[in-house]
Amino acid sequence: MQENLRLIRVFIGSPGGLDKEREAAHAVVKEVNQHNSDHWGSLFKLMGWEEAIPGYQRAQDKINEDLDRCDYFIGVMWDKWGSRPSNDPNGYTSGFEEEYCRSTKRIEAGLMKDMALFFKNVDVPSGMEPGPEIKRVLDFRQKCIDEKKVFFRDFGDIDSFKDAARAKLMEIGWREFTARAVSEHDDEEEDRPPLAESGSERSPTNASGLLDEGAKDFLSKILGRSADWDATEPSEIARLRLIAVSVSRSGNDDTHLGTHDANLVFRYYRNAELSDQEFTALIDCGVAGFEHQNVPLWRWVAKNDMGWDYFYRLRILATVGTDTEQVGAIKVLQSLGSPLPTHDSYFNKAGVLADWLSENTDTRVLDAVVSFLGTNGVEEDIALIEEMCGELPPYKKSKVDIAIVEIIARRSVEDALRRICELQISGVEGELASRLLANPQSITTDTLRSCLSAKSDAIRIGAAKILHERGGIDEGSANSLLTDDNVEIRLIAAEALCSLGKELNDDVLEKALKVQRPSRYSLLGVSKGGPDATQLERYRANRRAELSPSELLERAEKDALQYKCLETLFRRHGGRAVSKIREGLEDSFEGYFEASTFGFRERHASDQKTLDLLDQLIPSYKKSLCNAALQSLCHLSRLEDLNLVRQCMDTLDVETDESIFRFIARFGEWQDVERILELGQKNLDNRNALAIPTIYFAQERAAALLSVGKNRVVDLLNLQLDARIRVCLLKQIPKTTLVSFSNEVLLRELAHDNTDCRAIVALRCVQALPKSRVSDLLESYIDHDNYRFYNSIHWLDLGASLPRKLCKEVASRELAKR
Structure with missing residues (x-):
């Protein structure tokens, strides 16, 4: 299954009496996802009343917030119209009517893509008048028939409803997949228009005819040679x-x-x-x-x-080249820090943007354009960008919306966040969301509150965390967030309620914070799903953290099942508990578990099954406690603990943690290199027969390696390092150290087997070395028969050919991408 699946939110609206149909809809979504999400790269999520927590009534305005974040609306009707969502006599007559009308308006505004209605057959005995609610449903159905605007279908039972819903979801899934698919190159090229609209022709020839004089001279010399095959070189x-x-x-x-x-x-x-x-x-x-x-x-x-205009040909290709040329030219101009590539009366800013943001623009070109605008666009371009992307389909326009957000964010994060919320922009996730929320001090509480209704999960989660830290979530807001479809936000809501003295009972916490993890399918087999209580455990850990050291110790010593209290003691009060940490690590907490389980074993001495179960649990408890203790000891950062830390790394199944790398980086020596590389890898192959060893904390490993080997960096480079660690190491080598390397060392690194490693060394050389030395490296590299990896040549050529200031800027941008 693909690691990054696009979420397609579908809202299901219905009056009461259709619980079985709603359950069936969820089952169909699960089925469709299981069989198609890997191929489509998309995952359906059905939204509606089902997320409500017992004891908390979900208001219609909260439902509308969820609806506004959805891409599609599905309505299901039978024999009920529903009740008014408010006391306003002039308002909507039912919650369903409000949801339907709201969805219709959003579709007309281009904020929602489509809707479908399903009507369950109603039996009205012959000669009888339908009741008022049934009549409203039938009238609504007839209106849909008359207007011919909305897709609808009748159904009789659960199976026929499942078939209809499945068919509609499959239609949506394939439509989304087709719309987003990157077109493959055809074997036969399409006919291209004249030069004014195409980049297929090269620069005009001069007056000497079809070929320039230089080309003619070369051809004449070739033709003047003997006919021997060996007379001509490759x-x-x-x-x-x-x-x-x-x-x-x-x-x-x-x-x-x-x-x-x-x-x-x-x-x-x-x-x-x-x-x-x-x-x-x-x-x-x-x-x-x-x-x-x-x-x-x-x-x-x-x-x-072209004189000093290095960018002229690049601008031509970026605007009238083939799709491949446009993609490449736009990316080159982006690295060069170029503004919009204008070059004549038609290809002014408006003309370029009109071509780039055309409905017919190839998906690869549009993606390159969006990336370019996000980094190189300026605010004065925004009005034109908005105007020119007006005809784009919603999924393409949403990409451009994100680029505009990036442009605005360079001036004002506040304004960028407000735009995300006001326009309900989706897709603001990952690195962009982290950047927008990286400096909370620059964001007002009011803006953060508006972010709670954003379509982006990452924005909502980040805003909720900051608000909670500020004490900015009141009881009403917390209750509303407790019904959010994201479990991380529900955790924040539960924490906010707890801080307000409104701690939730265990039943509500279980419902809110425990989720069902779906099964995942891959070439390595099936990863079975099941209950995921990660957020629930975080909530409980936070409650333990509120206990005093004496309370934590008392609980832990009475009962081995309360060993997490000891973990909390170590993490929260490490300085006060350092003697107990050291004592426990010396014997891997054997003494603690022997003492804390003594009473339990005596009470159950005759129940061997229970004792066997306890013996099965103790090793995992011991491992967890040892890791918590070791991490706490490393956080204290005391030289006297170096040998104990080494002993633990050598003998225990230690989990990877940043604190251990920092400790070894500060106090370690060359002898610790192997420990740094092996941390977290012990017994990895034995945990799962199909497991693929993964290198975690590559940056932290690299930093620790550089610290313990600061006087032996060349020796570090001679080690057989995982490529991800090596990449981080090469990026972190100090500039003065890189400059001090001999050309022999640099040439060897430029010939490394890993593509990324070579590129980083070449870019670091461009960044740090004088232009003359980069040129010498390039000449030596090209002339050496054992070198000549093409990407090394590509980037060394940058430093040898362009002005120093410009090539350093390009190198910095390219390194930032890696």
């Missing part, structure tokens, strides 16, 4: 092919020089006087291959005969 064949692809007219295939030939041309002709046509074709080739960053580009950009 590099000359590469240039011959370059000249061929540099000449093109409408009706010809859009062809670029191949990767190997492009690198051959760079190796043997990088300092030669090539024709303008060849330079242009080489730029086009580099741009088309920029995504893989294994084709030379920067030298040709710098040599293109």
